[in-house]
Amino acid sequence: MSAAPTRRPQPWPIRVAHWVNVPLLIIMAGSGLQILVAYPMLGPRGRPYGWYPFQGTPPPEWARLGDWLAGARQWHFAFGGFLALNGLLYLLYLAFSGEWRRRLFFPRRDTRNAVDTLAYYLRLRKQPPPQGLYNGLQRLAYTSALLLGILAVFSGLTLYKPVQLGALTTVLGGYDSARALHLLALALLALFTVGHVILVLLHPRSLVEMVTGGRKPDGP
Amino acid sequence: MAPRHLILAPRPRLLTRRTALLGAATLTAAACDSARPRAGFLGAMERVNARLQAALFDENQLAPELPPEEATPPGAFPQYFISDAVPLAPPGWTLRVGGMVARPARLTLEELQRLPSTQYRIRHHCVEGWSAVASWHGVRLRDLAEYVGADPAAPYVELRSFDSGYWSSWDRPSAFHPQTMLAYGMNGQPLPPEHGAPLRLYSAVKLGYKMVKYLTEVNFLPQPTSGYWEERGYEWYAGL
Numbered sequence: 001m002s003a004a005p006t007r008r009p010q011p012w013p014i015r016v017a018h019w020v021n022v023p024l025l026i027i028m029a030g031s032g033l034q035i036l037v038a039y040p041m042l043g044p045r046g047r048p049y050g051w052y053p054f055q056g057t058p059p060p061e062w063a064r065l066g067d068w069l070a071g072a073r074q075w076h077f078a079f080g081g082f083l084a085l086n087g088l089l090y091l092l093y094l095a096f097s098g099e100w101r102r103r104l105f106f107p108r109r110d111t112r113n114a115v116d117t118l119a120y121y122l123r124l125r126k127q128p129p130p131q132g133l134y135n136g137l138q139r140l141a142y143t144s145a146l147l148l149g150i151l152a153v154f155s156g157l158t159l160y161k162p163v164q165l166g167a168l169t170t171v172l173g174g175y176d177s178a179r180a181l182h183l184l185a186l187a188l189l190a191l192f193t194v195g196h197v198i199l200v201l202l203h204p205r206s207l208v209e210m211v212t213g214g215r216k217p218d219g220p
Numbered sequence: 221m222a223p224r225h226l227i228l229a230p231r232p233r234l235l236t237r238r239t240a241l242l243g244a245a246t247l248t249a250a251a252c253d254s255a256r257p258r259a260g261f262l263g264a265m266e267r268v269n270a271r272l273q274a275a276l277f278d279e280n281q282l283a284p285e286l287p288p289e290e291a292t293p294p295g296a297f298p299q300y301f302i303s304d305a306v307p308l309a310p311p312g313w314t315l316r317v318g319g320m321v322a323r324p325a326r327l328t329l330e331e332l333q334r335l336p337s338t339q340y341r342i343r344h345h346c347v348e349g350w351s352a353v354a355s356w357h358g359v360r361l362r363d364l365a366e367y368v369g370a371d372p373a374a375p376y377v378e379l380r381s382f383d384s385g386y387w388s389s390w391d392r393p394s395a396f397h398p399q400t401m402l403a404y405g406m407n408g409q410p411l412p413p414e415h416g417a418p419l420r421l422y423s424a425v426k427l428g429y430k431m432v433k434y435l436t437e438v439n440f441l442p443q444p445t446s447g448y449w450e451e452r453g454y455e456w457y458a459g460l
Contacts, residue, residue, distance in 0.1 A: 023245075038348035045352035046296025069347065070453035071254030071262075077455070078252070078265035162345060163283045163424055163460040164276050170284075175343060175351050 007099075009133055009214035014099065017090040018210055024083040025193075027075060028152075029186055030065025034072035037064065042180045049180065077160070084153045091146075102133045105143035110136035145192045152185035257453045270457035277459065279397050283342040283424035290341070291407070292352040297344075299414040300428070302448065306413045307383045307434045313418055315402075319378070319439035322369025329404060329418050335359040335367055338401055345460055346428040347449075356422045358403035362396040365440065374440035379421055379432040388432050388447035394459060399424035402435065427458040 010018075040058045043049035066072025094100040105114075113136030116129035121137075129135065134142070154168060158178035162169045172178040200207050208214070251261035258266060301307055314326040339357035346352075361377070377395040380387040394400065400423040404411050411417040416433025423431055429449045450456045 023248075035349060039346070039350045041350070044292065044343075045298065045350050046293040065254075066257075067254040068453075070449075070455075071257045073347070074257035074262040074266060074453070074455065075252060075254065077269050078262045081265075081269070161273070161276065161460060162343070164273075164278060164281050166281060166284065175345065179349065 006216055008216050009209045011097070011099070012213060013093040013097075014090070015210055015213060017086055017093070020086050021083070024079055024086060025189070027065060027079045028083055029190065030063060031072040031075035031079075032182075032186060033059040034064040034066040035069060035076060036183070038069045042176065042183070044176050049176075052180070080156060080160075083149075087146075087149050087153065103139065103142060104146075105136070105139040110139050112136065114140050141192065141195070145189065145196075148185050148189050148192070151181060152189065155179075155182040155185060255453075258450075258455075266455050266457075270455070273457050273459045274391060274393070277393050277425075279393055282399055283340075283460075286341045286343065286353055288341070288355075290343075290353045292354060297352045297354055297415070298346070298350075301383045301416075301433065302386050303384045307381075308413060309418050309434070310382060313382075313436075315419060315435055316437045317364065317368045317439075318437070319441050320371035320374035321365075321440055322371070323367075325368050332359055332364075332402065332419065333404060336363050338398075339405075340399060340424075342399065342424050344428060347454065347458070354407050356401065356403040357405040357408075358401040358419070358422065360398065361400045361402060361421070361438075362398070364402060364438065365396065370440045374442060376441045376444045378437070378439040378441055378445050379435060380437035380439075381432050381434040382436050383434040386432060386434070386448045388430050388450065389441070389445040389456075390426070390430065391444075391457065394423070394425050397423065397425045400426075402438075425460050427460065429454060430458050 037058045041048050041055050042052045048055050064072070066075045094103065113129050113131065115136070116125060117131075117135045117137040119125040120128045155172055155178045157165055158169050158172050158175065159182060162175045162178070169175060169178060172181060248261070253260055253262070257263070299306075314328055315332065316324075316326050318324045336359065337357060338360050339355060341353065341355035344352045344354065375392045376389055377392060378387065378389040400421070403416075403420050403422040404418060406412065406415055411420060416435075419435045420433035421431040421435065430447070444456070446456065
């Protein structure tokens with residue numbers, strides 16, 4: 001059974017989780033970048049990672065929150081739990097409402113549609129492929145963002161408790177590796193957000209639906 | 221006469237989405253002061269997180285021992301003290317151990333070295349975000365506590381130094397973790413002055429600023445106290 005066909009495009013739990021995410025992500029990104037200022041390097045002391053191109057470069061001031069290391073850390077840990085909780089509630093809702101079927105990317109079902117949609121965006125194809133709530137490319141983007149959020153939370157937990165959560169630290173390749181993954185998750189989420197905002201501006205109806213929930217589909 | 225129709229305007233709502241959002245934003249801004257991060261909402265959440273961290277704490281959870289090739293290159297392990305120059309131990313240095321103990325003591329380095337010793341090579345985590353590795357040897361704080369007969373009812377341990385008044389305080393479970401020691405040696409050598417000689421705290425379970433160097437005093441206390449950085453806004457628990 002697919003997600004109820006009579007359900008609005010954006011049920012209220014999805015909308016609440018989505019909009020709660022906005023201030024939380026801004027707070028976490030800003031305070032995280034301010035924390036990075038204290039040591040803007042990746043890799044352990046004396047052995048910085050050679051592949052990281054921004055060694056020693058502090059993030060720009062406009063992107064920071066918390067003024068100094070202690071302030072930023074207290075912001076980060078005051079709100080990090082709420083971000084994780086919001087994500088958890090969202091996942092639980094996806095799982096129990098059946099919404100995951102029309103939102104998550106399944107390679108076998110969605111790859112073709114994602115490629116065709118990309119071809120349409122690139123003007124290589126005249127007509128967009130058929131789509132339900134989302135096209136394959138959207139499903140890919142939203143599912144990737146969800147996975148990045150999960151990576152951000154787990155790498156963050158590792159940085160917070162590298163000893164007590166020792167098994168998690170090992171899975172992520174150690175403390176310094178988790179720190180690099182934490183920053184990578186932020187960079188990719190920021191990239192996603194830029195693309196997301198541009199595409200929403202090109203398709204304003206999706207913004208309206210994320211605010212009001214949108215109209216219920218006409219019944220049979 | 222027919223009753224006059226009243227135009228039924230919706231009652232003005234006190235709580236609209238807009239006022240709720242503006243209110244939440246205003247409250248957040250007012251309760252989160254980066255200059256005083258241990259007050260307001262940030263401080264309240266620090267206390268919530270400290271309780272979570274204490275509940276999560278497992279004294280049997282050890283930091284992994286690292287192989288010798290993991291060592292931070294010589295000179296790259298950062299030195300840290302708040303005095304203008306490397307603090308040097310006063311002549312006749314002893315460690316005072318007091319508070320809720322059966323046998324308050326002043327211990328010389330030789331006396332401390334006669335207590336059971338331990339050693340490990342583990343990763344150091346600084347509040348700034350870097351990590352480094354060295355090996356440390358010394359006496360477990362729990363062994364010192366046993367030696368002086370520390371009262372099991374003393375839930376806090378305070379550590380003071382001769383580094384311009386640098387100090388901190390710990391919860392008992394973290395202080396009694398098997399990988400929390402009073403270190404008198406580093407990388408197989410006597411502890412150098414740049415890293416806290418003659419005696420410093422070292423531990424697997426706290427951030428670097430909790431590990432007081434240049435120790436002069438260990439006090440077992442009934443109440444939590446603060447610390448040099450804690451008074452300036454850094455979190456008190458700071459567990460790893």
